[in-house]
Amino acid sequence: MKQSKPIVLVLGTFHMSEHEELFSEKRQAEIEEVVAKVIEFRPTKIAGEMTAEKNDLLNKQYQHFKMGQFALELNEIDQIGFRVASRLGHDQLFAVDWMGKARMGYGEVDQWGKENQPKLHQEIHERIFLPELGSGKSVLEYYRELNDPVWLAKVHKMYLNMARIGDFNNYVGMNWLSWWYERNLIIFSNLTRLMSSDNDRILFIVGCSHSSIITKFLEESETCGIAEPLEYLS
DSSP: OOOSSOEEEEEEEOOGGGOGGGGSHHHHHHHHHHHHHHHTTOOSEEEEEEEGGGHHHHHHHHHHHHTTOOOOOSSHIIIIIIHHHHHTTOSOOEEEEOOOOOSSOHHHHHHHHHHHOHHHHHHHHTTOOOOOOOTTSOHHHHHHHHTOHHHHHHHHHHHHHGGGSSBTTBOTTHHHHHHHHHHHHHHHHHHHTTOOSTTOEEEEEEEGGGHHHHHHHHHHHTSSEEEOHHHHHO
């Protein structure tokens, strides 16, 4: 059946650079398992969480990878994006992120809330847990956890409620949250720029904390259809 709109699959990921054991033979085989699942989406374009000004560098590395002259680095764009793109015969990938400067970092806002509004801080963070990649859990199982819509909704709720940190005329939480929304709106706008045909199927590989907000922007814009990650990770 012909698509009436482009379709986007937002694949929430963890940052692989924090897990050196992923270079092991066992973990590499597990990453290949994720790649095989994602290929079933048949993306026509692949975007990643890299700032747009690094697009040329991203694709220089990708071209070298296709020629066998670049060893995959320990990050999700290389490990998943490059593998999927090369096996589907893509000419390029797309860097769509933005990283301007926030007035305060997330950690600073979090610490201020902990010290000055401990009850509110506790309320915002209650029942939030971060799944971990333990030795008894496969990479595919971990991706399923990170793309669970119930858990992602809780993460989005936590970030949204950071706007409450501070007081009248002292909007501490907004020092970081305004940057967070600006960043994700820019990512959203860059993703829409990749939609040149109703037949486009765009895979966006991004840190899972972005998944819910990016998906909401895409849904509410009515620019595209949304593919459910768990349908492909099952």
